[in-house]
Amino acid sequence: MPFFGKLATFGFASISQYTFKWIIDHFPDGSTMLELGSGNATKEFTDHYNVYSIEHNPNWIGKFPTHYIFAPIKDYGDYKWYDIQKIQEQLPSHYDFILVDGPPKKIGREGFLHNLHLFNTEVPMIFDDANREGEFELIQKVATKLQYPYKIIKHGVRKKIGIISHKEIE
Numbered sequence: 001m002p003f004f005g006k007l008a009t010f011g012f013a014s015i016s017q018y019t020f021k022w023i024i025d026h027f028p029d030g031s032t033m034l035e036l037g038s039g040n041a042t043k044e045f046t047d048h049y050n051v052y053s054i055e056h057n058p059n060w061i062g063k064f065p066t067h068y069i070f071a072p073i074k075d076y077g078d079y080k081w082y083d084i085q086k087i088q089e090q091l092p093s094h095y096d097f098i099l100v101d102g103p104p105k106k107i108g109r110e111g112f113l114h115n116l117h118l119f120n121t122e123v124p125m126i127f128d129d130a131n132r133e134g135e136f137e138l139i140q141k142v143a144t145k146l147q148y149p150y151k152i153i154k155h156g157v158r159k160k161i162g163i164i165s166h167k168e169i170e
């Protein structure tokens with residue numbers, strides 16, 4: 001894809017180009033990635049990784065060569081999140097890292113905290129949008145629950161990503 005095309009892929013609803021590069025620099029090609037929330041950046045990741053994408057919106061299913069896990073949003077009383085049963089049924093047995101970039105802000109991502117048991121939390125977890133209060137709180141709460149350290153990386157004017165990993169990541 002020409003450079004301008006790549007610029008159009010990143011930002012807006014998708015992760016930034018910085019975040020994409022950070023991930024590419026830290027996980028070798030051929031790794032398996034599990035993402036919560038798919039979008040245009042998913043296509044770029046599939047050039048490097050075996051990608052599994054948990055996605056609630058049918059309009060964002062089937063667009064790119066990832067393994068989609070279609071999990072519509074359900075109301076769990078205290079919070080709304082992906083259909084847990086759909087995730088349980090379709091999660092791969094192995095993945096090398098998790099990118100938390102969904103559901104969208106208006107639904108919220110708190111469900112990840114309440115359903116950590118679904119996931120292998122031994123692998124590094126990257127959280128987009130750590131500059132947002134809700135996402136920053138989520139990172140702190142997940143790190144506290146797992147008793148793992150977290151770090152926040154600022155990039156661009158106001159964007160931040162959060163990383164939780166029990167192993168040191170440079």
Ligand SMILES: C[S@@+](CC[C@H](N)C(=O)[O-])C[C@H]1O[C@@H](n2cnc3c(N)ncnc32)[C@H](O)[C@@H]1O
Pocket residue numbers: 012013014015035036037038039040041042055056057060101102103104
């Ligand atoms: C923050 S987006 C996920 C973006 C994805 N991780 C990426 O970097 O391309 C969260 C949700 O918004 C929806 N979405 C993705 N791309 C979108 C776009 N360009 N415009 C509107 N909604 C989008 C999808 O349902 C997705 O699960």
